[in-house]
Amino acid sequence: MTRATARSVAEAAGVSRTAVSFAFNDPAKISADTRRRILAEAERLGYSPHPVARALNRGTTDALGLLLPQPIPEVLENPYYNLFLQGVGQVCQREGLTLLLTPPLRGSMLTAIPYAAVDGFIVSGLEVDRGEVAALQRRHVPFVLVDSDAPEGVPSVEVTDRQGMADVVQHVLELGHRRIALLSFEAGPDRATGYRGPLARRLAGADEALRRVGLSLSAPGIDLVEVPCTRGAGYDAVAALLARADRPTAIVTFSDILALGALDAARDAGIDVPGELSVTGYDDQPDASYARPQLTTVRQSIEAKGRVAADFLVSAITGDAHHPHQVLHTTLIVRGSTGPAPDDRIPAG
Amino acid sequence: MTRATARSVAEAAGVSRTAVSFAFNDPAKISADTRRRILAEAERLGYSPHPVARALNRGTTDALGLLLPQPIPEVLENPYYNLFLQGVGQVCQREGLTLLLTPPLRGSMLTAIPYAAVDGFIVSGLEVDRGEVAALQRRHVPFVLVDSDAPEGVPSVEVTDRQGMADVVQHVLELGHRRIALLSFEAGPDRATGYRGPLARRLAGADEALRRVGLSLSAPGIDLVEVPCTRGAGYDAVAALLARADRPTAIVTFSDILALGALDAARDAGIDVPGELSVTGYDDQPDASYARPQLTTVRQSIEAKGRVAADFLVSAITGDAHHPHQVLHTTLIVRGSTGPAPDDRIPAG
DNA sequence: CTGAAAGCGCTTACAG
DNA sequence: CTGAAAGCGCTTACAG
Numbered sequence: 008m009t010r011a012t013a014r015s016v017a018e019a020a021g022v023s024r025t026a027v028s029f030a031f032n033d034p035a036k037i038s039a040d041t042r043r044r045i046l047a048e049a050e051r052l053g054y055s056p057h058p059v060a061r062a063l064n065r066g067t068t069d070a071l072g073l074l075l076p077q078p079i080p081e082v083l084e085n086p087y088y089n090l091f092l093q094g095v096g097q098v099c100q101r102e103g104l105t106l107l108l109t110p111p112l113r114g115s116m117l118t119a120i121p122y123a124a125v126d127g128f129i130v131s132g133l134e135v136d137r138g139e140v141a142a143l144q145r146r147h148v149p150f151v152l153v154d155s156d157a158p159e160g161v162p163s164v165e166v167t168d169r170q171g172m173a174d175v176v177q178h179v180l181e182l183g184h185r186r187i188a189l190l191s192f193e194a195g196p197d198r199a200t201g202y203r204g205p206l207a208r209r210l211a212g213a214d215e216a217l218r219r220v221g222l223s224l225s226a227p228g229i230d231l232v233e234v235p236c237t238r239g240a241g242y243d244a245v246a247a248l249l250a251r252a253d254r255p256t257a258i259v260t261f262s263d264i265l266a267l268g269a270l271d272a273a274r275d276a277g278i279d280v281p282g283e284l285s286v287t288g289y290d291d292q293p294d295a296s297y298a299r300p301q302l303t304t305v306r307q308s309i310e311a312k313g314r315v316a317a318d319f320l321v322s323a324i325t326g327d328a329h330h331p332h333q334v335l336h337t338t339l340i341v342r343g344s345t346g347p348a349p350d351d352r353i354p355a356g
Numbered sequence: 357m358t359r360a361t362a363r364s365v366a367e368a369a370g371v372s373r374t375a376v377s378f379a380f381n382d383p384a385k386i387s388a389d390t391r392r393r394i395l396a397e398a399e400r401l402g403y404s405p406h407p408v409a410r411a412l413n414r415g416t417t418d419a420l421g422l423l424l425p426q427p428i429p430e431v432l433e434n435p436y437y438n439l440f441l442q443g444v445g446q447v448c449q450r451e452g453l454t455l456l457l458t459p460p461l462r463g464s465m466l467t468a469i470p471y472a473a474v475d476g477f478i479v480s481g482l483e484v485d486r487g488e489v490a491a492l493q494r495r496h497v498p499f500v501l502v503d504s505d506a507p508e509g510v511p512s513v514e515v516t517d518r519q520g521m522a523d524v525v526q527h528v529l530e531l532g533h534r535r536i537a538l539l540s541f542e543a544g545p546d547r548a549t550g551y552r553g554p555l556a557r558r559l560a561g562a563d564e565a566l567r568r569v570g571l572s573l574s575a576p577g578i579d580l581v582e583v584p585c586t587r588g589a590g591y592d593a594v595a596a597l598l599a600r601a602d603r604p605t606a607i608v609t610f611s612d613i614l615a616l617g618a619l620d621a622a623r624d625a626g627i628d629v630p631g632e633l634s635v636t637g638y639d640d641q642p643d644a645s646y647a648r649p650q651l652t653t654v655r656q657s658i659e660a661k662g663r664v665a666a667d668f669l670v671s672a673i674t675g676d677a678h679h680p681h682q683v684l685h686t687t688l689i690v691r692g693s694t695g696p697a698p699d700d701r702i703p704a705g
Numbered sequence: 706c707t708g709a710a711a712g713c714g715c716t717t718a719c720a721g
Numbered sequence: 722c723t724g725a726a727a728g729c730g731c732t733t734a735c736a737g
Binding site: 029 | 713714715716717
């Protein structure tokens with residue numbers, strides 16, 4: 008017992024394979040009666056055109072690919088991707104497309120590319136380009152870069168990360184804080200090559216704001232700590248920071264998840280937020296406003312990012328030759344988790 | 357400028373197309389030298405075998421399909437799927453597979469099936485079978501049913517939902533609660549046809565526990581409220597319940613997300629949990645233990661569910677003819693959000 | 706070690 | 722309105 012093909016349906020219905028194809032793809036070309044007969048046989052035999060054969064023929068798979076920097080389980084641990092996928096999913100819905108999650112193959116994004124049967128890729132979290140962009144270009148596979156350092160002539164979506172981080176650091180500085188810990192998520196496996204992409208931009212933004220008051224990332228009192236992007240890792244790091252004699256009066260995180268962990272740690276250490284400690288997040292995920300105190304954070308619309316990226320990809324696939332490049336803005340959202348510095352307060356001016 | 361094919365590489369390297377194929381798939385069949393030359397040309401031209409053509413030929417796509425009951429954005433709004441995808445993703449990682457998210461096409465899961473180029477499907481949240489199972493079977497597409505009422509002879513993964521809900525309801529009853537609101541997520545679009553799948557099993561479990569103390573789902577004091585599965589919807593529903601004169605002393609939810617919303621509502625209404633109100637969740641998602649008070653809940657390993665489903669699918673694809681059926685167990689996790697009923701306490705015995 | 710040929714299952718001009 | 726034929730891009734026995 009094997010799968011029905013156009014041929015078996017044609018034989019059963021007493022028509023040619025062409026007629027079977029027309030019944031599914033171009034009904035006007037056969038009589039209504041013939042079509043009915045064919046469709047009935049197809050139904051009976053459980054036939055539908057083989058999707059792969061169809062894709063080969065029409066040159067389209069009706070699938071968008073999402074090229075991931077890490078295995079699926081690791082990527083999804085960060086709620087960021089949940090939101091991003093929702094944005095991409097909106098476009099899939101509108102266009103009747105499916106979405107192929109494409110994790111690295113044998114550890115390499117590059118290797119994964121040629122195996123994915125998709126009409127194009129959204130490339131996410133490409134921190135260091137080790138040939139991915141060139142490979143995609145030479146293969147003439149449409150793609151969009153998200154949150155990378157996109158070269159000229161490549162559709163891309165970015166966020167004003169530098170500005171966003173400068174804003175929140177400035178906010179904290181204006182509140183008088185001078186012992187500040189920056190809690191960043193780790194750069195990917197390519198950290199050795201230096202900071203790239205959004206992480207680099209955020210660090211630059213922090214540095215910029217610090218310099219406006221005569222400080223910098225390497226000034227005394229300013230710490231930079233890198234941890235995996237999980238609530239537990241945020242907790243641990245902040246618990247350690249808070250145990251120090253000269254503990255920071257403000258924790259500026261690079262992700263709401265980390266900030267939530269910071270809030271947990273402060274609560275368990277009996278340290279009042281924002282009275283004794285200010286905490287800021289980044290992203291403004293839904294949990295940020297469910298937290299108590301509610302998180303001061305930098306809003307970026309992750310969902311919009313996914314949506315725009317998918318839109319760009321769809322138009323690249325459709326043959327739109329121009330290479331859109333959109334920069335989404337960020338907004339500082341001041342809520343209850345930040346307040347005046349408890350002691351290091353400096354006189355205005 | 358078009359995409360390189362095996363033919364163009366063959367011409368450039370001065371060999372046959374067969375040799376090009378061998379260079380990629382069966383190196384032993386050509387000389388090392390020839391292979392090097394071919395690979396160099398391929399690299400230069402940006403050639404790699406067309407994934408769709410390859411899939412047609414080999415009869416495998418190296419992709420697992422996840423057949424979704426709703427559009428991607430709606431599905432992902434529930435963190436449940438995030439965990440489920442992580443479990444599936446583990447298997448993808450191990451097997452070197454990609455994962456195709458397949459939302460309904462034109463509103464129908466059934467329509468989506470024939471368009472997806474995958475080696476098999478994980479069918480999730482199929483509440484009412486309107487032909488999906490038969491379609492998959494007649495097409496000889498391997499598949500696994502998750503959280504459905506699986507017919508005989510179909511690989512499936514389920515959870516002891518009846519037991520799980522019976523346990524938590526019994527826990528609340530033992531604490532003396534008699535005015536209890538059950539907060540359920542809505543049945544899908546097929547609600548008109550009655551409860552199915554896990555929802556039906558959970559309701560049966562609740563009823564079972566209630567009957568052991570002479571109550572039932574329709575007894576006075578027992579309310580059943582259905583809402584969308586979001587924190588906000590949980591909040592709204594519980595806020596309304598708490599505003600009533602004869603407000604419940606316990607809220608038994610069908611999802612941690614709803615329970616989190618219940619906690620929010622209680623806090624905003626100034627009602628102490630667990631002093632004045634007990635709240636229970638379901639799933640034991642990570643947030644359940646981050647909440648304050650920590651949530652009493654029913655643990656099910658959603659991740660394990662995804663992993664087992666993917667494992668079953670992989671073996672079905674590999675040709676394993678037997679149809680495994682696994683029932684994952686649940687565990688009642690008692691934490692701080694439940695306590696003795698404040699007034700309706702009844703004497704023991 | 707290499708190449709001509711058939712075939713994977715379909716679609717679509719093209720000729721009747 | 723229908724059918725024989727070529728082609729999508731590849732893989733793989735098979736014969737040299």
